[in-house]
């Protein structure tokens with residue numbers, strides 16, 4: 736299982752510092768949606784230039800103009816770009832077309848989708864690389880939140896999936912047991928006093 740570090744920060748400088756600390760322990764460096772909205776796609780270019788050996792994911796969460804938005808992110812240096820599962824199929828097909836042009840990949844984020852397993856099967860048939868079983872930061876803050884349903888949906892989908900929803904060192908093993916291809920961790924790494932140590936701890940918890 737790969738480890739993806741979601742850098743939900745606001746400046747390229749901070750993202751570069753976070754990436755430098757965590758890179759030895761992670762496979763995928765994700766530029767979070769707030770970072771791209773704040774700093775622009777030049778942040779993607781900066782992270783890819785600093786870490787050419789890492790897979791760089793631009794978390795655009797595209798909802799429309801799939802081909803155009805994916806194309807500009809791939810041109811900026813992204814290896815993977817996210818599109819929302821609630822977008823129409825034509826948006827997802829457009830993003831896949833851009834990925835094929837660049838030799839890169841699309842991840843469909845199933846945040847907010849009720850039938851995650853069913854939609855996962857539909858979008859994989861459209862040519863996306865994998866889907867993300869995702870509970871966002873606001874959903875995580877709701878009372879009684881658990882990401883157990885994400886793991887069940889992932890298993891039920893029968894397709895390649897990642898999981899994101901507040902994963903930490905004590906829960907990452909359960910993500911791996913669910914069959915996830917990628918565990919996404921944001922806050923448990925960038926919010927730790929020692930970012931490198933937190934990333935190493937997550938890596939060590941992967942069996």
Ligand SMILES: O=C(CO)[C@H](O)[C@H](O)COP(=O)(O)O
Nearest residue numbers: 741871900901902920921922
């Ligand atoms: O995409 C996101 C929010 O929309 C986050 O990057 C994702 O949820 C991972 O971060 P965390 O581990 O803090 O949940």
